[in-house]
Amino acid sequence: MKESRKLSNFFIPTLKEDPKEAEIPSHKLMVRAGMIRKLASGIYEFLPLGWRVVKKVEDIIRREMNNISGQEIVMSALQPKTLWDKSGRWEKYGPELMRLKDRKDREFCLGPTHEEVITHLVGTNLSSYKDLPLTLYQFQMKFRDEIRPRFGVMRAREFYMKDSYSFDKDIKACEKSYKDHVGAYRKIFSNCGLKYKEVEAATGNIGGQSSHEFMVTAETGEDEIVLCESKDCDGGYSSNVEKADYRRSEIKQNIVKAEELKEIHTPDRRTVGEVAKFLNQPPEKFIKTLIYDSDKGPVVALVRGDHELNENHLKTYADAGELTLAGKDTIKDITGAPVGFAGPVRINKEAVHKIFADKAVKYIKNAVSGANQKDYHLKNINYGRDYKIKKDNFKNLRKVIKGDLCPRCGKELAFKRGIEVGHTFLLGTKYSKSMGAQYTGADGVRKDIIMGCYGIGVTRVVAAAIEQSHDKDGIIWPDSIAPFDINIIQLSDQLSDKTDNICKELFSELSKDYEVLWDDRAESPGVKFKDAQLIGIPVQVVVGRNYLKEGQLEVQFRKSGKKVFIKPKELKETMENEKENEKNN
RNA sequence: CGGGAAGUGGCGCAGCUUGGCUAGCGCACCUGCUUUGGGAGCAGGGGGUCGCGGGUUCGAAUCCCGCCUUCCCGACCA
Incomplete structure (x- = not known):
């Protein structure tokens, strides 16, 4: 049986009006749909509807991480300063690190990321090349005291992240781990129903030699990226503007006489x-x-x-x-x-x-x-x-500007905005060296472990999905991360044994294969329709006058808006057909 | 941290300029009746130290001073 629910008993405080602090669609809609509530600046609670979506994304990620032989663990969010002293980041990370002291005045931080902890963990518990390669990952709340939290969970001070770390015996093996992760990330983001771009990126606070970002393209994205959209471009080029290289179009010799200084x-x-x-x-x-x-x-x-x-x-x-x-x-x-x-x-x-x-x-x-x-x-x-x-x-010292050309093929670069949902880093020995994580090779020589680290902002993926898929009425969930598959809308004017019975029957029958939300509240039809559009479950099944008159269900699809009248037993087939249609579009 | 805006029942707002009666409206909530296909109607009801502290005044949501919080624009980042 799937995790189905009755709406009368589901904590989902929806709002008619936009919260005044929200600017972008995903923030407004997440609050209005009863997915999240703000506790303080950049700190949010996830309510049942919101957390279900987070869990969907989490499951998609977990499957792909396991496919590349990742092993799930959970590390401590509370981390001792001593570890951060070793990497030098206690000083370097700056005020973004949430610091605190225990009763004995020992210093700690709330983990913004886990390179120190995992390098310590692996360094003290792994000793032979026979134990490599190794990939560990976790899902956890991360803490970053952002200068300016913004846009709801898009840039929060506490956020849910998948972070994974690879350990290899040499750079070649590490490059394979890196590639595996990139492959997994591609599957994850497309399985989440997102349109995204992979771009070259700067390494920032984490450091390391090479890094790529996964950007969900959206007008409201905080990052700016450049892409070469030319088909002839060998391999294509895409980069965060922070990092972007270019060929110039603007340099011309000015034939002007040099005047006196x-x-x-x-x-x-x-x-x-x-x-x-x-x-x-x-x-x-x-x-x-x-x-x-x-x-x-x-x-x-x-x-x-x-x-x-x-x-x-x-x-x-x-x-x-x-x-x-x-x-x-x-x-x-x-x-x-x-x-x-x-x-x-x-x-x-x-x-x-x-x-x-x-x-x-x-x-x-x-x-x-x-x-x-x-x-x-x-x-x-x-x-x-x-x-x-x-x-x-x-x-090339300046930032890339409009009109600059692709460094590979020379065609003009396009500028787009993106939401960074994933970031991969080839770290090398940056942490293993400073934290002393080594292994003994087949030749008996001790060597630094080669590391990579890889992050996905799980809660940000949820916001990005909404940013990419919504309309004036509300959210339009991709099937794979929708909080429920089917929304049964029992119209309250028809509350009677007859609609009650068919809803009960549908609810238990459909719940064998689908997650169902049954709106059994004593609300007027308008309220139910509006809420259904707002929370954006892919399939709406209306049980009302058509059922009483003709024995027909009214099925409406959130994405296409298409409406069909069918007998209850035709429901599954109708849903499959719609899925096919959507795929082909 | 610089620049801008705002804090009034759970949510969205009015009142403040020009101090004065019981702090008001919409939504939400509770009770009853009537309704019921795209955010129903009527009647009744509950809920507010007007962000906090100080000052001016016979009297402060309203004027003055200080502080706090929140949001937006820039540097950080999943």
Whole structure:
């Protein structure tokens, strides 16, 4: 028997009006359909209807994780600081880590992710190459003190996540584990009925060498991605804009005479915008000079005034661990001036580890930039004459912009928005090294275990599914993750032994193969129809006047809106037919 | 953290400018009657320290000061 329910006895507080704090459809609908309630900013309770959907997604994930030989475990959400000290992330993770102390003043955090715990677990309990490969996974609430929680469960401070970790003896074996996961993720997201894109991604807080994100495409997505949609593109290209590479379309040699370098007084004008306005010059004539601190020393990046620096690219070229915008002191050392007057001319190269420039900078004629002197800028700066940078240090440093071309095939890139529902990381030895997780090889030599980690935001998948599939009346669930398969709507004006009996019969008969929600409430038809549309169960079976008159059920499909009148015994066949039709569309 | 908005029964709001009677409306809830195919009608009823603290005043939801919370726009991320 399946998990069927009567609505009269189901805790599902639906609302007629949108909650005022909700902006995007999935948030509004999840609250209105009685799936979730907010307890505090970014902290939500899942009610029976909402949790059923989460469980559906969970089951789909579990099946695929088991298919790639993953083994399910549960680790502790509460994690001791000592472990995080080893990886160095107690410091590095910053204020996003939820920290707390126990009665003896020992420090803990609520796990935002589990690399430390699992590396410790495996490192202390696995010793031979014979035990590899190994993949472990879990479902668990994760805690991240987000700067700005947003959009309901889309960006929550407590959220339900599937995280898995692979352990391998060498990089080749790890690449196989990584591929297996990517394959599993593809199945998971398509089984959830989602349209998604795989993109190259930056590794962020987790670190590691290579990483991909699974993006559900939706207007309301918080991420921006670029794709090459050209059919001729070899293998295609898709990337998060954070990471995206490109070929340029904008670089042209300007045939303009180089004019004489001039110093200009620009009191209290620091930003490109301010100086541009003051001098009445377009931002694309400016050279923006950004100074970063890194573990190797200060790094300087030059980009054109109207462009934005891509820190991920700079990080890669500078071969630096972390980059943070430099403070006053570093800037003073390098420019001899306060913040806001940095420029490439007469910069103190002694104090700098490396200088990089975006390729576009080279071609700005008679450029404007800081004079490295308080309240002064320079104009008519020209590359070669006024400043020099090694040829190899001209790179793609700016963020990808509209009009840029595919780095593989040269066709124009398309921009889309996406919701990140999954992320895969090839970690290498980042954690096994710092946490001391090693194995003994066949040759008797101790080696670091090669790791990968892989996450799916389960609760976010639910929100993303709604974002992708809803209408003005409510949610339209994909069959695979719908909270119920069939919604029996017994119209209250027809409450009688006759409709009661057929509903009872349908309920118990259908429950052998389907999850059924029977609306047996003493509500008016309007209320029942509206609620049914709102909660979006794929098949609605209306038992009302047509049954009393003709012995017919009225079956309505949420997705197609199609309505048919049939005898009760034809129901299963009708549902199968509709499923076929939907597949073909 | 910067910029913007808002806190009044469970939900959505009005009242505040110009202080004054018992704090009001819609939805939801309870009781009764009537209704019943796309969020029914009538009658009756319950539920509010007006975010918190302080101040001004004979009198504060309303004016002043401080704090807290929530939401939206930017940096983080599943």
